Amino acid sequence: EDKVVQSPLSLVVHEGDTVTLNCSYEVTNFRSLLWYKQEKKAPTFLFMLTSSGIEKKSGRLSSILDKKELSSILNITATQTGDSAIYLCAVEEKGGADGLTFGKGTHLIIQP
Amino acid sequence: NAGVTQTPKFRILKIGQSMTLQCTQDMNHNYMYWYRQDPGMGLKLIYYSVGAGITDKGEVPNGYNVSRSTTEDFPLRLELAAPSQTSVYFCASSLPSRVHEQYFGPGTRLTVT
Numbered sequence: 001e002d003k004v005v006q007s008p009l010s011l012v013v014h015e016g017d018t019v020t021l022n023c024s025y026e027v028t029n030f031r032s033l034l035w036y037k038q039e040k041k042a043p044t045f046l047f048m049l050t051s052s053g054i055e056k057k058s059g060r061l062s063s064i065l066d067k068k069e070l071s072s073i074l075n076i077t078a079t080q081t082g083d084s085a086i087y088l089c090a091v092e093e094k095g096g097a098d099g100l101t102f103g104k105g106t107h108l109i110i111q112p
Numbered sequence: 113n114a115g116v117t118q119t120p121k122f123r124i125l126k127i128g129q130s131m132t133l134q135c136t137q138d139m140n141h142n143y144m145y146w147y148r149q150d151p152g153m154g155l156k157l158i159y160y161s162v163g164a165g166i167t168d169k170g171e172v173p174n175g176y177n178v179s180r181s182t183t184e185d186f187p188l189r190l191e192l193a194a195p196s197q198t199s200v201y202f203c204a205s206s207l208p209s210r211v212h213e214q215y216f217g218p219g220t221r222l223t224v225t
Contacts, residue, residue, distance in 0.1 A: 004154070032212050042116075042202060042216035043155070088154060092212050099145045099170055099204075100214065102154030 003027050006089050006103035014111050017079050021106045023089030024071040033072050034100060035063055036088040043088055046074075079110045114138050116217035118203050124223045125193040133188040133220050135203030143206045144186040145170075145214065146178065148199040155202060161186055162208070193224045 007022045025033065032050045036043035047056045049065035049072055056063050060083075063074045076083055086107050090100035116137045125131055137144065142163045147155035157170030161180040175197055177189040186205075190197060200221050204214040 006154075009152070034212050041218045044216070045213050048212045090154075099147070099157035099160050100155075100211070101171075102147075102156070104152060104154045 002103070003101050004089055004091050004103035006087075006106050008106060009104060010107040010109070012109045012111060013079060015079055015081060017110075018075065018077045019079060019108065021074040021076075021087050021089075021108070022071065023074070023103055024069075025089075025091045025101075026070060027091050027093050027101065029094040030067070030091065031094045032092045033065055034090045034092065035072075035074050036090065038086040038088055038105065039084075046087075076108075081110045081112055084108060084110045116203055116205055116215050118201075118217035118220050120220060121218065122221045124225065125190075127193060127195065127224060129193050130189070130191050131193070131222075133190075133201055133203075133222075135186045135188065135217060136184050137186075137203075137205040137215070137217075138184065139205060139215065140183060141205035141215070142183065142208050143211065144180065145204045145206075146176070146186070146188045147202045147204065148172065148197075149202060149219075150199050158188065158201075190222075195224050198222060198224045 004025045035046040047063045052067040060077045065072045086105040088105045089103040119134045145160045146158040159178040161167045200219045203217040206214045
């Protein structure tokens with residue numbers, strides 16, 4: 001059973017729309033939740049969330065964690081074609097140097 | 113800084129062949145990781161290392177081996193390639209205190225036929 005579940009798996013919107021991507025997790029010793037953006041090649045780090053209710057913001061992207069609901073959302077406002085990518089959610093567990101557990105990703109396509 | 117570099121970028125192997133995927137980082141990161149990404153799937157951890165001489169299995173280690181003789185290098189070895197190992201392989205590294213902020217290499221696309 002997947003520990004990190006993202007939805008939707010794919011999404012097509014028009015430029016200027018606002019999108020919300022979802023991530024839910026089920027791990028034993030949660031430390032942090034991460035969002036990565038993957039364009040053509042390697043994932044690049046966007047946000048790290050550790051505390052509930054505190055929004056992280058970077059330009060048109062923002063993210064928030066709900067530890068009670070074991071979930072996070074990533075919002076992108078005023079989308080641009082350059083936002084087209086796969087957005088990966090991952091969870092880091094305490095006590096582990098053993099990497100991150102990733103969800104399958106949301107493939108976001110922004111149409112002009 | 114080149115960051116994390118991987119070679120080769122692409123490779124086609126026949127079933128049963130062997131190969132080594134190379135990974136080097138120049139950021140003096142102690143922690144290094146190998147992931148595979150299958151189409152429509154997230155990244156799955158194959159092996160990781162917390163320092164030279166120390167390696168450990170991740171979620172999907174079967175069919176692979178690693179070594180870590182230096183801080184910079186973390187090669188991944190496939191001994192008897194199988195079609196199920198067709199995937200994109202990513203190497204990553206991080207500081208011990210920043211496991212959440214992993215730096216990824218550009219990936220190696222491997223096809224086994």
